[in-house]
Amino acid sequence: MTLLVEARQKLGAFSLDAGFSSEGGVTALFGRSGSGKTSMVRIIAGLAKPDHGRLVIDGEVLVDMEMRIFVPKHRRRFGYVFQEGRLFPHLSVRQNLTYGRWFAPKNAQAAEFGRIVDMLGIDALLDRRPGGLSGGEKQRVAIGRALLSAPRLLLMDEPLAALDEARKAEILPYLQRLRDETATPIVYVSHSVAEVAQLADTVVMMKDGRVEATGTPSEILSLPSADRRESGAVLSGTVHMVDPAHGLSTVRLSAASIIVPSARLVAGQNVRLHIPERDVMVATIRPEGLSALNIIDGFVSAVEPDGEGMARIHIRSGDDIVLSRVTTLSVERLALVIDKPVFAVIKTVALER
Amino acid sequence: MRSGSLDWLTLSDDEWVAIRLSLWVSGVAMVVSLPFGIIVAYLLARGKFWGKSILNGVVHLPLILPPVVTGFILLILFGRRGVIGAFLNEYLGIVLSFRWTGAALACGVMGFPLMVRSIRLSIESVDRKLEEAAGTLGASPAWVFMTVTLPLILPGVIAGMILAFAKAMGEFGATITFVSNIPGETQTLSAAIYTFTQVPGGDLGAMRLTIVAIVISFAALLASELLAHAVGKRVSPE
Numbered sequence A: 001m002t003l004l005v006e007a008r009q010k011l012g013a014f015s016l017d018a019g020f021s022s023e024g025g026v027t028a029l030f031g032r033s034g035s036g037k038t039s040m041v042r043i044i045a046g047l048a049k050p051d052h053g054r055l056v057i058d059g060e061v062l063v064d065m066e067m068r069i070f071v072p073k074h075r076r077r078f079g080y081v082f083q084e085g086r087l088f089p090h091l092s093v094r095q096n097l098t099y100g101r102w103f104a105p106k107n108a109q110a111a112e113f114g115r116i117v118d119m120l121g122i123d124a125l126l127d128r129r130p131g132g133l134s135g136g137e138k139q140r141v142a143i144g145r146a147l148l149s150a151p152r153l154l155l156m157d158e159p160l161a162a163l164d165e166a167r168k169a170e171i172l173p174y175l176q177r178l179r180d181e182t183a184t185p186i187v188y189v190s191h192s193v194a195e196v197a198q199l200a201d202t203v204v205m206m207k208d209g210r211v212e213a214t215g216t217p218s219e220i221l222s223l224p225s226a227d228r229r230e231s232g233a234v235l236s237g238t239v240h241m242v243d244p245a246h247g248l249s250t251v252r253l254s255a256a257s258i259i260v261p262s263a264r265l266v267a268g269q270n271v272r273l274h275i276p277e278r279d280v281m282v283a284t285i286r287p288e289g290l291s292a293l294n295i296i297d298g299f300v301s302a303v304e305p306d307g308e309g310m311a312r313i314h315i316r317s318g319d320d321i322v323l324s325r326v327t328t329l330s331v332e333r334l335a336l337v338i339d340k341p342v343f344a345v346i347k348t349v350a351l352e353r
Numbered sequence B: 001m002r003s004g005s006l007d008w009l010t011l012s013d014d015e016w017v018a019i020r021l022s023l024w025v026s027g028v029a030m031v032v033s034l035p036f037g038i039i040v041a042y043l044l045a046r047g048k049f050w051g052k053s054i055l056n057g058v059v060h061l062p063l064i065l066p067p068v069v070t071g072f073i074l075l076i077l078f079g080r081r082g083v084i085g086a087f088l089n090e091y092l093g094i095v096l097s098f099r100w101t102g103a104a105l106a107c108g109v110m111g112f113p114l115m116v117r118s119i120r121l122s123i124e125s126v127d128r129k130l131e132e133a134a135g136t137l138g139a140s141p142a143w144v145f146m147t148v149t150l151p152l153i154l155p156g157v158i159a160g161m162i163l164a165f166a167k168a169m170g171e172f173g174a175t176i177t178f179v180s181n182i183p184g185e186t187q188t189l190s191a192a193i194y195t196f197t198q199v200p201g202g203d204l205g206a207m208r209l210t211i212v213a214i215v216i217s218f219a220a221l222l223a224s225e226l227l228a229h230a231v232g233k234r235v236s237p238e
Helices: A037-045 A093-102 A113-120 A135-148 A165-181 A193-199 A217-221 A328-334 B005-009 B013-046 B052-064 B067-078 B083-092 B100-124 B128-136 B141-170 B173-179 B189-198 B203-235
Strands: A003-011 A014-022 A026-030 A052-057 A060-064 A078-081 A153-157 A186-190 A202-207 A210-215 A232-243 A248-252 A257-260 A270-276 A280-283 A294-305 A310-317 A320-327 A341-346
Touching: A003 A037, A014 A026, A014 A037, A014 A202, A026 A037, A026 A193, A037 A052, A037 A078, A037 A153, A037 A186, A078 A135, A078 B128, A093 A113, A093 A135, A113 A135, A113 A165, A135 A153, A135 A165, A165 A193, A186 A193, A193 A217, A193 A270, A202 A217, A210 A217, A217 A232, A232 A257, A232 A320, A257 A270, A257 A294, A280 A310, A280 A320, A294 A320, A294 A328, A310 A328, A310 A341, A320 A328, A320 A341, B013 B052, B013 B100, B013 B141, B013 B189, B013 B203, B052 B067, B052 B100, B067 B083, B067 B100, B067 B173, B100 B141, B100 B173, B128 B141, B141 B189, B141 B203, B173 B189, B189 B203
Parallel strands: A014 A210, A026 A186, A026 A202, A078 A153, A153 A186
Antiparallel strands: A003 A014, A003 A052, A052 A060, A202 A210, A232 A248, A232 A270, A248 A257, A280 A341, A294 A310, A294 A341, A310 A320
C-alpha cells in the first residue's frame, strides 16, 4: 500500500499545510493538540474538504482539488475509529459490528467476524446495547466495527485519549495485536509518546499545522521538540529472562541488558523500551548502593546544550544510544566531553511492548 | 325504556358515520402529511438555503391564523375554481371542495406545524457525529438517513404523528369553512357535535359524541405514550 496526502486548509486563524506519504504499517501523526493532526485525518477520511490538496492511495486519486476530484467519504472504504467510539445507540453491539458489512463491496475480503471478535475480546458483549458498555469496551467495539467494514486503510483518531490509564492499558495490547495480525495499514493520531513509541512504524510529527519531521519512532521521539517531559530514547531488544517472582524481565540490548518491571513477557520476544531522558542520571564512576536496577556503561557521544541551563547527553552503549537530561553545571563539573566513559543510571524504563 | 336506563348511550347510525369519518379523515391526514412533514422538518433543521425563514413562517401559519381564515384560504386555493383546485380537477380528477378529501386536507394543514415542530426538534437533537461515523463505514447519505437518523428520530416522529392526529380529530373551523358540514361526506365528530347543539333536544347526542371524543383522545394519548416508551427504550443510550 502506498498513501500520499497533501493538504492545505484555512480554518479561521489556524492554517494547515502538510503532507506525508506512507508505505503501509502504522503511521503515527504525532503532535500536541491543535497541531492539525485531526484536521489531517479528517481530510483523509473525507469528513473535511481541503482548500487545496491531493490524496492518492495505490495510484487511485481520491482527492485532487485542482482537478475537482473529491470522492465522498462513503466511497473511500477507510475505516475510522473516533475518540469517543460513536457507536449507534439504537443497535446492538453485534449490529454495530456488522453495520459496515452491508456496504462493503462483495468481493472485498471481509475480515472474518469471529476472528475480529476474538482478537478484540468482545464476544461476551455481542447481544448488549452500547449504552451499557464501559469506555474501554466501547472503544474495542468501535475498532471492530471499523475493521469489519473491510477498510483498505484504518484511521484512528486518538482512540485512547478519552480513557483513563487503566482502560488504556486494557486496549493497547489489542491495538498491538491489530498491528501484528492484520495487513490493513493504519494512520494513528496521537499526542502520547508512549502510544506512538509502542505502536508506530513511522512517525510524522506535526506542529502548528505543518509537518515538522518524519522518521522512525526512535528518531522522532528523541527530538527535543517532542513533548519535553516525555522525550527520551526508544530502544529495541530481546527478552532474555523472565523473573515472575519479582515481576521483572531482563531485556538484552545490543551491548547492555536492562531489567524492566513486567513479567508478562516471553523469552525471545522482541520489545521496545522507552527511557525518558529526564529519568537518566550520568555518573563518571560506577555508582554503588543505589536502588536503581539499571546502570549501563558507555561513552558520551554528543552533548547538546539547550541554551537554558540544561543539556542533553547522548550515551552510546554498543549500537544503542541512551539520552540523559542534565544541567550544564553538571556537564562542567563532570567534564562530560565526547568519548568520555560514563555510566547511565536509569531510574525508569517503560516497556513499550 | 325496556332495555334499561343506559339506552341513551346507544349511538345512532348517523353518529357512527360521523365517528368513522372523523377517524378516517384524521388518519389519512396524518399518514399523507407524514412524508412531507419529515422532508420539511429535515430542511428546516439541516438545510441552508435562501428563504428558509419564509418556509418556516408558511409552515407555522395555520398555528397562528384563525382556523376560519385558513379554511377560507384553502377554499380560494383548492376550491373548484381555485388556482390549484381547478388544476387538480381538470388534470387529475381530484375534487377537494365539499368532499371528505377536502376535510382531510384541511385537517392535515392544521396539524402540519405541530408535526413538523416535533420532528424538527428530534432531528436537531440527533448527534451528527453518529451520521459521520455511518458515512465512514460506507453508508451513502440516503442509507445514513434510513439506518441512523430515522431510527433515532422515531420518538419525535411518533409524537408528531399523534399530535397531528389529535389536532385533526379536534379540527373544526378550517374544515367547516372549506368543506362545510355535509353528513356522511364532511361531517366529522366535531361538526356533528356542533350540529347537535344547534337543534332543540340535541344535547343527548352531543353528550354521546363528547364521550366518544374523550375516549378516542385518551386512546390516542395512551398509544403514543406506549409507543414512545417502547421506541425510546431502544433509542436512548440507556
